[in-house]
Amino acid sequence: MGSPSIIQSPIFNMGFLLGTMQLAKKVNWEDPEVITYARIGYYCAQALVIALAYGLIFFIKKKNDTTVFTYTPPAKPSFGSPAPATPEPVTTTIRDYDVDQIKQFIQSSATSIAIISLMHFQFKFTQPLLMQSILPIKNLLTHKVALIHLWGDAPEGALKRPFIVESPFAGITNMLSGGATETPAVTAEAPADNNQSKKNK
Secondary structure, eight states: OOOOGGGGOHHHHHHHHHHHHHHHHTSOTTOHHHHHHHHHHHHHHHHHHHHHHHHHHHHHHHHOOOOEEEEOOOOOOOSSSOOOOOOOOEEEEHHHHHHHHHHHHHHHHHHHHHHHHHHHHTTOOOHHHHHHHHHHHHHHHTSHHHHHHTSOOOSOGGGSSSOOOOOTTHHHHHHHTTTTTSOOOOOOOOOOOHHHHHHHO
8 A cells, every 4th residue: 555655755744834834823812712622622632643552552463573673772862971872782573663662652742742731821822732733643644653554664765673763854954955865775786798798808
């Protein structure tokens, strides 16, 4: 099947973000009824995302791919402390690795909910309610694990495990550079033509 190529396009992501921001500007955030509906929509969307994430975990465990592989996790950044030692290699299965990736997504979603709730109730920010009602669903559906298990994409290239931790601005940088930051594919050389070799001699 495979995922639609557009959903992974940096141009689509930028257009999606800008479109959501423009939509938020058209909403009358001074209306208490609008704010109430925005709150309901936001928390319902978060509940849906987390429910879908746990559903994806169930699907991964049901497939039960116990293929073993070893990888070295990236070093965790240290602020104001000596550079951390090189992480030890980790041996795991594809099932456990994918489940762990989705659990990290759920933890990140929970942290985002706490931050947005603080921004809204404490500092009266309202526009993020609309944007964050849509983006988490998109982020889950375009997560690398979801692309493999839900969309049926092959686990190769950018989807090869272990996944490369990308900068939030990597897609935009790559788009502006025309894709020059990507490693070019290695192509097999064609065998030399025997007749041409004889002529050269």
